[in-house]
Amino acid sequence: MTRQSGRSDPVPQPPAGAGAAAHAAGSTPAGPAPAGPAPSGAGSSQGGERASAVRPFMVTEGRVAAEAGLPVETQVVATVEGLRSLGALAFERRAIVEACGTPLSLAEVAVQLRLHLNVVRVLAGDLRASRLLAVHVPRAGTSSDIDVLRRVIDGLRAIPTSVGSRDAD
Amino acid sequence: MGSAPSPLPSAHGTPTDDLPAVRPPLPVKMVVAGGFGVGKTTAVAAVSEIEPLTTEAAITEVAAGIDDTSMTPNKTTTTVAMDFGCLTLDPTLKLYLFGTPGQDRFGFMWDDVTEGALGALVVVDSRRLDDCFPAVDYFERKGMPFAVAVNTFDGVATHPLDAVREALDVAEEVPVVSFDARDSGSVRDSLVIVLEHALARAVAAA
Numbered sequence: 001m002t003r004q005s006g007r008s009d010p011v012p013q014p015p016a017g018a019g020a021a022a023h024a025a026g027s028t029p030a031g032p033a034p035a036g037p038a039p040s041g042a043g044s045s046q047g048g049e050r051a052s053a054v055r056p057f058m059v060t061e062g063r064v065a066a067e068a069g070l071p072v073e074t075q076v077v078a079t080v081e082g083l084r085s086l087g088a089l090a091f092e093r094r095a096i097v098e099a100c101g102t103p104l105s106l107a108e109v110a111v112q113l114r115l116h117l118n119v120v121r122v123l124a125g126d127l128r129a130s131r132l133l134a135v136h137v138p139r140a141g142t143s144s145d146i147d148v149l150r151r152v153i154d155g156l157r158a159i160p161t162s163v164g165s166r167d168a169d
Numbered sequence: 170m171g172s173a174p175s176p177l178p179s180a181h182g183t184p185t186d187d188l189p190a191v192r193p194p195l196p197v198k199m200v201v202a203g204g205f206g207v208g209k210t211t212a213v214a215a216v217s218e219i220e221p222l223t224t225e226a227a228i229t230e231v232a233a234g235i236d237d238t239s240m241t242p243n244k245t246t247t248t249v250a251m252d253f254g255c256l257t258l259d260p261t262l263k264l265y266l267f268g269t270p271g272q273d274r275f276g277f278m279w280d281d282v283t284e285g286a287l288g289a290l291v292v293v294d295s296r297r298l299d300d301c302f303p304a305v306d307y308f309e310r311k312g313m314p315f316a317v318a319v320n321t322f323d324g325v326a327t328h329p330l331d332a333v334r335e336a337l338d339v340a341e342e343v344p345v346v347s348f349d350a351r352d353s354g355s356v357r358d359s360l361v362i363v364l365e366h367a368l369a370r371a372v373a374a375a
Binding site: 003071072073074075076077078079080081082083084101102103105107108111112117131134136138140142143144145146148149150151152153155156157158159 | 186187188189190191192193194195196197198216222251253255256258259262264265267281282284285286287288298299302305306336337338357360361364365367368370371372374375
């Protein structure tokens with residue numbers, strides 16, 4: 001069998017459940033595009049054993065991610081003001097600023113706090129607007145930046161692997 | 170959360186309130202893709218400095234009827250959202266590795282994860298080659314540099330790489346290698362091969 005004969009099309013197909021929060025929030029997901037509601041959370045916050053009783057759209061007050069363009073590896077870090085203002089923050093916003101005392105990616109924040117990835121995007125946008133969180137969006141073009149590629153190659157070659165080898169068994 | 174991070178001094182030597190308390194590294198990412206049960210999570214785990222953060226849901230809950238487990242009898246869960254690990258290459262550079270969901274029906278997640286990635290490693294089980302077709306198609310269409318890595322389960326390569334390359338019908342410059350998803354050195358080398366391929370393309374385009 002060759003690939004041509006078995007070709008299948010991974011056309012984006014949002015599952016029924018993932019769009020529900022956005023619809024309930026009265027907004028329109030932009031088709032099957034990645035700008036849609038965070039499908040990543042479908043497994044973590046909705047399908048997981050410890051699913052939150054609070055629906056994602058309640059946390060974001062009905063908004064879907066205006067920051068949908070933020071890549072999952074975007075680094076978020078508490079600002080000095082953010083750390084100072086912790087006492088004035090509550091719930092998820094406080095948890096995010098607290099967790100971001102050290103830089104984290106959006107994906108790490110989502111997993112650590114058991115939040116929908118797009119909820120994190122919305123709240124990170126809020127916190128950035130109030131200058132409590134610095135959001136470092138990776139530069140466009142990084143992926144084809146020759147210097148970056150060389151640095152990553154050198155960095156990977158330098159990591160010790162013989163001791164780091166882990167066997168799943 | 171441990172000790173308070175030390176504020177960065179501004180130009181005037183005092184912290185500015187809206188500056189980040191700690192300077193973040195440059196985040197870069199690579200994608201590890203492939204079919205169900207092919208070793209994506211294992212590969213990420215082999216090189217990640219953290220236990221892979223994963224949003225696996227039990228197959229019986231989410232993926233029942235989608236995956237064929239007959240070829241992977243020991244696998245009880247499948248990655249339905251995404252999992253990732255990371256490697257701090259130096260204090261200013263952090264590599265994230267994202268495993269993409271194996272099923273077509275979760276393909277919509279891919280753009281979210283793959284956008285801006287340096288490249289992709291498509292993990293292949295040569296006994297179930299067709300499982301990786303969607304991934305190969307996807308990265309070809311995206312124009313993203315990728316390499317095909319045939320997972321040699323238990324050190325046994327079941328098909329010669331030439332046969333795999335022929336069946337996949339990938340472009341000549343696409344590396345097709347064998348690797349052991351459990352071995353950090355092997356995974357690391359495969360990632361370097363992807364990056365060298367990406368670098369060659371970037372240099373050619375410059």
